[in-house]
Each structure stands twice: as structure tokens, then as C-alpha cells.
Amino acid sequence: xxxxxxxxxxxxxxxxxxxxxxxxxxxxxxxxxxxxxxxxxxxxxxxxxxxxxxxxxxxxxxxxxxxxxxxxx
Numbered sequence: 001x002x003x004x005x006x007x008x009x010x011x012x013x014x015x016x017x018x019x020x021x022x023x024x025x026x027x028x029x030x031x032x033x034x035x036x037x038x039x040x041x042x043x044x045x046x047x048x049x050x051x052x053x054x055x056x057x058x059x060x061x062x063x064x065x066x067x068x069x070x071x072x073x
Contacts, residue, residue, distance in 0.1 A: 010022070010023050024040055027040055044065065047064070048061055048064065048065060051064060058070050
């Protein structure tokens with residue numbers, strides 16, 4: 001049995017789209033469990049930093065986060 005649906009990135013155990021802020025709530029529980037003070041938005045910055053460190057161009061970084069100027073990226 002397949003538990004994924006092509007139109008949703010996050011699905012529940014029943015295969016349906018997760019409701020509301022279920023992903024965020026799971027993140028908060030995991031964060032508390034390991035004792036971090038990282039915010040959900042910090043993951044966006046971490047992803048950008050890792051992409052830049054691995055050689056992504058400024059244009060690539062801009063596309064990843066939807067920025068229209070290099071300064072914002």
C-alpha cells in the first residue's frame with residue numbers, strides 16, 4: 001500500500017494531506033526533545049547556507065527562496 005499522494009509533500013499515516021500546522025508541531029516536539037532553540041524559519045537560512053557552501057551561485061540561491069535581488073539572497 002502506498003502512503004503518498006503526488007500532489008502533497010507531507011501526508012499523514014492515512015495517506016491524506018496533513019492538517020494545519022502538523023509539520024510545525026512535529027518540528028517543535030523534535031526540537032524540544034533534543035534541546036535546540038532553532039526556529040522553523042532558521043531551517044530556511046540553514047538550507048541557503050549549505051547550498052552556498054556547496055557551490056550554489058547567487059542566481060541559484062535567489063531562485064531557491066524567491067528573492068528578486070542578489071542583496072536579498
